[in-house]
Amino acid sequence: MTDAIQLLVGTRKGAWIYRSDARRETWRVQGPIFLGSIVNHLVLDPRDGTTMLMAASTGHLGPTIFRSTDGGETWAEAKSPPAFAKSDDPRARAVDHSFWLEPGHASEPGVWWAGVSPPGLFRSADGGETWDSVAGFNDHPRYWDWCPPEAGTPDGSLLNQVVIDPRDARRMYVATSSGGVFETADQGQTWSPLNENVACDFQPDRYPEFGQDAHYIALSPTNPDRLWQQNHCGIYRLDRPATRWERIGDAMPREIGDIGFTIVPHARDADTAWVWPMDGTDVWPRTSPGGRPACYRTRDGGASWERQDRGLPTEQAWITVKRQAFCADGCDPMGLYIGTTGGELWMSDEGEGWRLIAAHLPEIYSVVAAPLGA
């Protein structure tokens, strides 16, 4: 077995693919791919190991999906990218950009899901060539309560994530920036909020049914009943079938806090996860606290956290790691990867010693690790 990895990197100005040797020590680069395009997500289909989808737009042109069926060598545009239905409603929505691409359940080859801005969920049944609106969410009677048009982020409110239970294709979660987390048990036909005890510090009601900004959610691969969440207002954990999130970020060092964009669970240990904190004080700089970047690891389900910063700059490094730019591979030891707003790509073995893979890229929006030539 080889531990060779490919890193699919989406940036504000195009995409790059980095491919490693079997020891993940040296990397060769392919790119730029679609130089100048805003690439929010570039994802490999784990079910066939060759299909890639890319969520792209440009400063001028509208959003689209590019597809490769040969591992990223050649690309073609989707025939019918995600688009809302034409409507005379004055609030009629148009997709500004696709943000998240999720390969469907292992039992459904060819199925993909996309989360877009303004918040919307789309499904493809033909490997990303054509996309249909998921009416159960997009036309839900409470849609405009869950996704009010004036909600953030600065780049527009998002349905920023789709997560599928590996044991059951019908059970899915989505994360939004305007309503928090929602779940379905019937593959998207019906939805309900899943935000109990998650803080919403920017509303008068601090613990509403919905309205939170769920930056990132993840299931533990070896225990998909365990959900981790890096929220706009803290770090949380939920063990299903419970519905009440526990704020595990309270155990973070007070001077660091528990604000960040992303959280990564361990591939094999359901008690272990990593976060990448950012400064959420006063005017919310969203940079590394104190200019000293680090990840924090818990090995006890969030009861305690330890700092891991060896190899990273020790001062004057005001980077941010965005939602989709922190990921893990499945190797042993497990590789952790980050892409920074400063265009740097770093890796470490489970947080123990960070080393630079690449620098001088545009602002990195997403990093996805996938086996190479499995």
Next chain:
Amino acid sequence: MTHVLIPSQLTSYTGGETRLEAAGSTVGAVLEDLDARFPGLKFRVIDEQDRVRRHMRLYVGREETRSLAAPLAAGDELLIFGALSGG
């Protein structure tokens, strides 16, 4: 036929061509004709609610329009620009 000026942002669709002829009596019809020949082009310029995308500019001759219903007469020129989208 309408003379159409294609901006650099769309030449990947037109095989590098920047000046084309297209059929149609409205801006929308001309864009449909272009889309039939260069699939995907229209959606990059016009959204699903038939609105011109924020950083695209359409001119009939020297008059800017943001309406797909804007009429075109034979010999008119439709100019498509990508403009001022930030750094």
